[in-house]
Every structure is written in C-alpha cells, then in structure tokens.
Amino acid sequence: MNVHAIQAIYRFEMARTRRTLMQSIISPVISTSLYFVVFGAAIGSRIQHVEGISYGAFIVPGLIMLSLLTQSISNASFGIYFPKFTGTIYELLSAPVSYLEIVISYVGAAATKSIILGLIILATAALFVPLQILHPLWMLLFLLLTAVTFSLVGFIIGIWADGFEKLQLVPLLIVTPLTFLGGSFYSIDMLPPIWQKVTLFNPVVYLISGFRWSFYGIADVSVGISLAMTVLFMATSLAIVGWIFKTGYRLKT
Amino acid sequence: MPSIISVNDLSKTYASGLQALKNINLEIRRGEIFALLGPNGAGKTTLIGIICGIVKPTVGKILVDGHDIVSEYRAARSLIGLVPQELTTDAFESVWGTVSFSRGLFGKKANPAHLEKVLKDLSLWNRRDSKIITLSGGMKRRLLIAKALSHEPQILFLDEPTAGVDVELRRDMWRLVRSLRESGVTIILTTHYIDEAEEMADRVGVISKGEIILVEQKAELMRKLGRKQLTLQLHEPLKAIPEALTGHRLELSADGSELIYTYDTQGERPGIAALLDDLDKAGIRFKDLQTTQSSLEDIFVSLVREEK
Numbered sequence: 001m002n003v004h005a006i007q008a009i010y011r012f013e014m015a016r017t018r019r020t021l022m023q024s025i026i027s028p029v030i031s032t033s034l035y036f037v038v039f040g041a042a043i044g045s046r047i048q049h050v051e052g053i054s055y056g057a058f059i060v061p062g063l064i065m066l067s068l069l070t071q072s073i074s075n076a077s078f079g080i081y082f083p084k085f086t087g088t089i090y091e092l093l094s095a096p097v098s099y100l101e102i103v104i105s106y107v108g109a110a111a112t113k114s115i116i117l118g119l120i121i122l123a124t125a126a127l128f129v130p131l132q133i134l135h136p137l138w139m140l141l142f143l144l145l146t147a148v149t150f151s152l153v154g155f156i157i158g159i160w161a162d163g164f165e166k167l168q169l170v171p172l173l174i175v176t177p178l179t180f181l182g183g184s185f186y187s188i189d190m191l192p193p194i195w196q197k198v199t200l201f202n203p204v205v206y207l208i209s210g211f212r213w214s215f216y217g218i219a220d221v222s223v224g225i226s227l228a229m230t231v232l233f234m235a236t237s238l239a240i241v242g243w244i245f246k247t248g249y250r251l252k253t
Numbered sequence: 254m255p256s257i258i259s260v261n262d263l264s265k266t267y268a269s270g271l272q273a274l275k276n277i278n279l280e281i282r283r284g285e286i287f288a289l290l291g292p293n294g295a296g297k298t299t300l301i302g303i304i305c306g307i308v309k310p311t312v313g314k315i316l317v318d319g320h321d322i323v324s325e326y327r328a329a330r331s332l333i334g335l336v337p338q339e340l341t342t343d344a345f346e347s348v349w350g351t352v353s354f355s356r357g358l359f360g361k362k363a364n365p366a367h368l369e370k371v372l373k374d375l376s377l378w379n380r381r382d383s384k385i386i387t388l389s390g391g392m393k394r395r396l397l398i399a400k401a402l403s404h405e406p407q408i409l410f411l412d413e414p415t416a417g418v419d420v421e422l423r424r425d426m427w428r429l430v431r432s433l434r435e436s437g438v439t440i441i442l443t444t445h446y447i448d449e450a451e452e453m454a455d456r457v458g459v460i461s462k463g464e465i466i467l468v469e470q471k472a473e474l475m476r477k478l479g480r481k482q483l484t485l486q487l488h489e490p491l492k493a494i495p496e497a498l499t500g501h502r503l504e505l506s507a508d509g510s511e512l513i514y515t516y517d518t519q520g521e522r523p524g525i526a527a528l529l530d531d532l533d534k535a536g537i538r539f540k541d542l543q544t545t546q547s548s549l550e551d552i553f554v555s556l557v558r559e560e561k
Contacts, residue, residue, distance in 0.1 A: 012354050
C-alpha cells in the first residue's frame with residue numbers, strides 16, 4: 001500500500017477545500033439555513049406535526065441528506081474531473097499507485113468534506129429547531145455510508161464527464177429531484193397510495209428514511225431495509241469504479 | 254551494459270484506428286542520455302506515455318529495470334520521473350506544495366532537504382511559496398522538472414524539455430541534464446531541436462510514422478551518415494565546370510567564384526588528393542579552402558525524407 005500517495009492526494013484535496021472555503025462549506029450552510037427559515041419557521045409553524053414531531057425538526061435529516069448527497073457528488077466529481085481537464089492527471093496515471101489507493105484518497109477526501117459539512121448543518125439546525133438524536137451511532141453510520149457511497153458516485157461522474165456541463169447534469173437532473181421526491185420534506189404516508197408505491201423505486205427514500213429513524217425513531221421503511229439498500233448502492237458504485245479502472249475507461253487511451 | 258529499459262515488439266493502435274507505433278524494439282542503456290528524434294506525430298509521446306503507464310499498449314512487453322510495466326507497475330513506475338510536453342500544472346497550489354505532492358505520490362517519505370536541493374538546482378527556491386499560476390512559462394517548465402525529480406528517479410523522461418524556452422534557460426537545462434547523468438540517472442529526451450540531441454545525447458533514435466528507423470551512437474551516426482563539403486575559393490571565377498573535372502562530384506557556386514566538393518566521410522578514399530591533382534592540371538588555382546561537416550539536423554532531414 002502506497003500510504004504516502006494516499007496522504008499526498010488526501011492532503012491535496014483537503015487543501016483545495018480550504019482554498020475554496022466559501023464555495024465548499026459556507027454556501028451550503030447558508031442555503032440550508034434558508035430552508036430552515038422558510039420551511040421551519042415561516043411555513044412550518046402553520047403545518048401540523050408530522051408523526052408527533054414539529055415540521056421544522058422533521059425536515060432536518062432530509063436537509064442534511066440533501067446537502068450530503070449533492071456535496072459528496074460535487075466534491076468527488078470535481079476532484080477527479082479537474083486533473084483530467086487541466087492535464088495534471090498524467091502524474092497520477094504515471095505514479096506507482098493502485099486504483100484502490102486512488103479511490104481511497106479521492107473518495108475519502110470528498111466524503112470527509114461532506115461529513116464535516118453535514119455536521120455543520122446539523123449544528124446550524126440546532127439553532128433553529130429543537131433536535132433529538134435517539135441513535136447517534138446509527139446516525140453517524142448512515143452519514144458515513146451515504147457520504148462514501150455518493151462520493152463514489154461523484155467519482156464515477158467525474159471520470160465519465162468530458163465537459164463541465166456533464167459534471168452538473170447528473171446532480172441537477174437526477175440527484176436533486178430524487179432527493180426532493182425522496183421524502184426530504186414530507187413523510188411518504190402523506191402521499192396518495194399509488195405514489196407511495198412508486199416512490200419506493202427512489203433509492204434516496206431509503207437513505208432519508210434510515211437517517212430520520214436515527215434521529216426520531218420514525219421511518220417510512222424499516223431500518224434494516226434502509227441499511228441494506230445503502231450498502232447495495234455502495235457495492236454497485238464500487239463495482240462500477242472497479243470496472244472503470246479495469247478498462248481504463250475515459251482515463252487511458 | 255544491461256538495458257534499463259527494454260521495449261519488445263510494442264505496437265499501439267488507438268481506438269480511432271490510428272496506428273501510432275508499429276512493432277517497436279528499443280533498448281535504453283543504463284546511465285545514458287538517449288535522444289528520440291522524430292517529426293510531429295511520429296509517435297514519440299505515445300512511446301513515452303506507454304512506458305510511463307499513461308497510455309495502454311496494444312501489443313508488446315516493456316521491462317523497466319527488469320520489472321514488467323503492467324504486472325509490476327509499482328516497481329517500474331517508482332523508478333521513473335516524467336516531464337510532460339505540455340505545461341500542465343495546478344494553478345492554485347504552491348511550488349513547495351506541488352513538489353511535496355509529487356514526492357508523496359511516488360511513495361517516498363517527506364524529505365525537505367532533497368526538495369530544497371532540487372528547487373535550488375532549478376532556481377525555484379525563492380519562489381517556493383508562490384502559487385503556480387504566478388510563475389512564468391520558463392519557471393513552470395522548470396517546476397515540472399522539479400516535480401519529476403522530487404522522488405529521486407533512476408530514469409528521467411523529458412518530452413520536448415526546451416520547447417518555448419529561452420537560450421539561457423536551455424543552457425541551464427543542458428547543464429542540469431548532464432549533472433543528472435553524472436549522478437547515474439538515465440535520461441531519455443525527445444526533441445525537435447536537433448542541436449539539443451547533438452549537444453547532449455550519447456545515442457540517438459529516429460522515429461518516423463511509428464517506426465524506429467535508426468538507433469545509433471551519436472558519433473557513429475555522424476560518422477556514418479555525415480557528409481563533408483570542401484569549398485574552394487577560386488582566384489578567378491569560372492563560367493562552368495571544366496571538362497577535365499566532370500568526374501568529380503563538383504558544384505559551382507552561382508557567381509562562379511567557388512567550387513564545392515561533397516564527399517562521404519565514411520568513404521575509404523575521399524578523393525581529395527585526386528581532385529586537387531586534377532585542378533592543378535587544369536590550371537585552376539584557389540586562394541583558400543574550407544571544409545564543413547553536416548549536422549545531425551541534415552542527417553535527420555535526409556533520413557525522414559527517405560522514409561517518405
């Protein structure tokens with residue numbers, strides 16, 4: 001294991017975060033705070049409690065997931081796309097590093113960033129709404145698994161993208177809609193029966209449901225299924241990453 | 254001397270169908286400076302890319318110090334430093350940050366003393382805290398060399414190292430390359446500037462249309478293919494070459510004041526004595542003479558032209 005290389009890439013990526021602190025940390029915090037102000041305070045006060053929890057508190061896990069997904073994807077995709085764009089990837093490809101080491105360092109850095117971000121948002125949320133976390137260890141586990149899984153997804157997108165437009169395409173057209181429709185702002189019980197069935201095809205439902213359970217002990221689907229689905233997404237992403245490196249797809253000609 | 258790089262039956266066909274390399278066999282000797290010459294699109298960069306692990310070979314086997322570049326890529330790659338042709342750098346990273354990154358990437362533990370020496374050798378030490386984006390083109394070029402040297406490679410690839418570099422910097426770079434060779438580093442450089450190869454290389458390989466058409470000791474190449482010209486400045490201009498001298502390979506300059514005789518240095522008998530003898534008999538007198546030897550550039554141009 002080339003530990004020095006993993007450290008070097010990880011440090012480099014974390015340094016990039018520090019340089020772009022505004023964009024990486026502060027702007028997601030501000031936009032999330034806006035959600036709390038609008039949904040939590042302004043509109044939320046007129047919405048009845050959801051399953052015994054105030055609406056403002058109910059949406060916290062969903063909002064953290066929303067940021068976690070989009071930021072994991074954007075951090076990881078940019079991290080690997082940019083060297084491809086500038087050409088500095090030559091150094092990575094010519095270095096004595098294994099594919100596993102590349103994935104560990106890039107995905108590890110992206111996941112670290114989004115977990116930090118998630119925790120910051122959680123702290124911010126605590127300022128606006130009364131929070132309780134029934135299962136903190138499960139909460140951290142879901143946070144970790146989701147961050148890693150979607151950093152892997154971001155890594156895949158970063159390798160697949162051959163322009164900045166494609167880099168934005170998947171987060172914008174797929175991830176954000178799925179998150180909004182995945183129960184960030186509502187409980188699935190609120191949907192008409194047919195949509196309750198349809199929504200089960202949305203993978204994000206399982207992530208949010210499991211994560212919300214770790215807070216309040218309420219869930220749309222059982223925790224076991226949530227966990228199993230999260231692990232399944234992770235395994236799928238890993239398999240795709242494995243295939244990319246095996247074939248050199250979009251990396252080596 | 255054992256080869257440090259051994260390329261066997263290497264071919265590369267890109268997905269577009271372009272055959273960039275055709276059955277390349279090449280041995281690079283330990284400790285030498287090898288210059289790879291060839292016109293644009295000849296396959297120089299592809300060949301380097303494959304050896305360094307950036308481009309996938311279609312067929313063939315490459316050993317770097319006995320390590321297969323595919324199955325033992327870690328051992329092979331950690332010996333190699335690559336300076337790419339394009340000035341590709343991270344814009345916002347600092348000089349010190351990027352050379353430290355390169356060293357770590359190649360699996361070496363931090364060694365500030367070594368990095369300091371490399372940066373000083375390349376006159377980048379006082380810019381170590383600068384962001385790369387603030388460096389001039391020449392500095393970026395040197396920075397790429399510093400990155401490649403940061404992990405103490407045994408083999409250094411320089412892909413067009415002096416493209417777009419001013420004369421003084423070129424001299425500095427040549428000095429650096431020589432001192433690296435003295436410390437035992439094998440250097441492979443590609444270049445458009447033939448004088449660079451002539452100045453530095455121990456051996457020269459010529460690649461054209463994906464094929465190695467010649468590998469030769471530089472001195473040997475010059476001797477074999479070099480032509481010499483003898484120019485005679487005449488006392489009185491001639492209108493035409495006299496009948497008596499048509500047996501020699503002579504040319505008359507436009508104003509008729511010079512006779513130019515071309516001969517191969519490899520020839521057993523260059524025929525100068527006979528020529529001078531015949532000149533004397535024909536009553537042609539000359540006031541001065543000079544000889545010139547063709548450069549590697551002339552040789553290269555004639556080789557590549559033959560290929561076409």
